[in-house]
Amino acid sequence: MTKTIGKARDAAPGVVLGAEFAPAKINLALHVTGRRADGYHTLDSLVVFAAIGDTIEATTAPRDAAPTLEIDGPFSDGLDAGPDNLVLRAVRAHAAMGGHVEGLHLRLDKQLPVASGIGGGSADAAATLRLLARLAPLPSASTDRQGAVAATLGADVPMCLRSTPLRATGIGEVLTAVAGVPRLPMVLVNPRVAVSTPAVFRRLDRADNSGLPALPSAFADAGALAAWLRATRNDLEAPAIAALPVIAKLVAAVGATEHCLLARMSGSGATVFGLFPDDASTARAAERLAAAHPEWWIVATHSAGS
Incomplete structure (x- = not known):
C-alpha cells in the first residue's frame, strides 16, 4: 500500500x-x-x-x-x-x-x-x-x-x-483521448545504439507535411488498426535511417517475420515496433529475431487499449 x-x-x-x-x-x-x-x-x-x-x-x-x-x-x-x-x-x-x-x-x-x-x-x-x-x-x-x-x-x-x-x-x-483502440500485441526491437533526436530533426527534408487521416470511432482488432496505419507514416523514420542506417535493417527484419501486420520506427528512433494479431505470433517472432540477432534488444509485449 x-x-x-x-x-x-x-x-x-x-x-x-x-x-x-x-x-x-x-x-x-x-x-x-x-x-x-x-x-x-x-x-x-x-x-x-x-x-x-x-x-x-x-x-x-x-x-x-x-x-x-x-x-x-x-x-x-x-x-x-x-x-x-x-x-x-x-x-x-x-x-x-x-x-x-x-x-x-x-x-x-x-x-x-x-x-x-x-x-x-x-x-x-x-x-x-x-x-x-x-x-x-x-x-x-x-x-x-x-x-x-x-x-x-x-x-x-x-x-x-x-x-x-x-x-x-x-x-x-x-492531447486528445482516442477511444476504440484495441490491445496491440507487439515486438519491440532496438539495436542498442542511441540516435540523437536533434540530429534526426536536422535531417528532415520538410516540415510542412499533412496530418493524420480521420480516425474511425473504433478499431475491431489489431489487424484493423494496422490497416489504417498503412495510410500513415513516421516522418522521422527516413532521417533517422540516414543518421543510423541499421534502423532500416531492423524495420526489414521485423516486417519479414511471420504474421507481422506492420513494422515501423517509433518516435525519433532507433526502436522499431512490429504489430501482430495475437500474443502467440508475437512471442514466436521475438524468439526468431533474438536467435538471428542476439546483439539487439528484443522484447515481446503489448500495449493497453482504450
Whole structure:
C-alpha cells in the first residue's frame, strides 16, 4: 500500500513508500506538420503505451534530507543521477507546486534503452510526477497545474503522464483521448545504439507535411488498426535511417517475420515496433529475431487499449 511521506517521516531510512511504472511510449504514427518560430516542430501522432517500461521506487531517507536518486537496471550504465536528471527535475517541479519532498530517496530501475524513441526519460519524469502526487499530495489549488508543469520538463512528458491511447498535436502537448483502440500485441526491437533526436530533426527534408487521416470511432482488432496505419507514416523514420542506417535493417527484419501486420520506427528512433494479431505470433517472432540477432534488444509485449 502506498504511504504518504508525511506519515513515514519518522521511519528508518529505506522504508518503501511506493512505486510507479513508467511504460514505454510507442508512436504508431508520427506526422511532422510544421515548424514554429521558436524552432520546435509541430506533430500529429497516434500514441499508445506498452506493458514494458522502467519503474520509479520511493523510499524513506533522513527526515530533512534533499531528495536523492540512484539508477540501476540493465540500461543504467552511463546515466547521471545528478540534479539534471529528469527524475530529479520532476521532483523539483513537484516541490515548486507545493509538494513536500524532503526525506525522499528515489530508485530508477532502467529497463528501457536510452535515447530510443519510446519515452525513456520523459516516461520516468511522468511516473515520478504520478508517484509524488500520491506520496506528497499537492495543495488543491495546484493539482490542475500538473499537466502544464509536465510540459516544462519536455514535449513528451504530458502524454507520458497520462499513459493512455492519445492523439498528440502541437509540439506534443495538445492531447486528445482516442477511444476504440484495441490491445496491440507487439515486438519491440532496438539495436542498442542511441540516435540523437536533434540530429534526426536536422535531417528532415520538410516540415510542412499533412496530418493524420480521420480516425474511425473504433478499431475491431489489431489487424484493423494496422490497416489504417498503412495510410500513415513516421516522418522521422527516413532521417533517422540516414543518421543510423541499421534502423532500416531492423524495420526489414521485423516486417519479414511471420504474421507481422506492420513494422515501423517509433518516435525519433532507433526502436522499431512490429504489430501482430495475437500474443502467440508475437512471442514466436521475438524468439526468431533474438536467435538471428542476439546483439539487439528484443522484447515481446503489448500495449493497453482504450
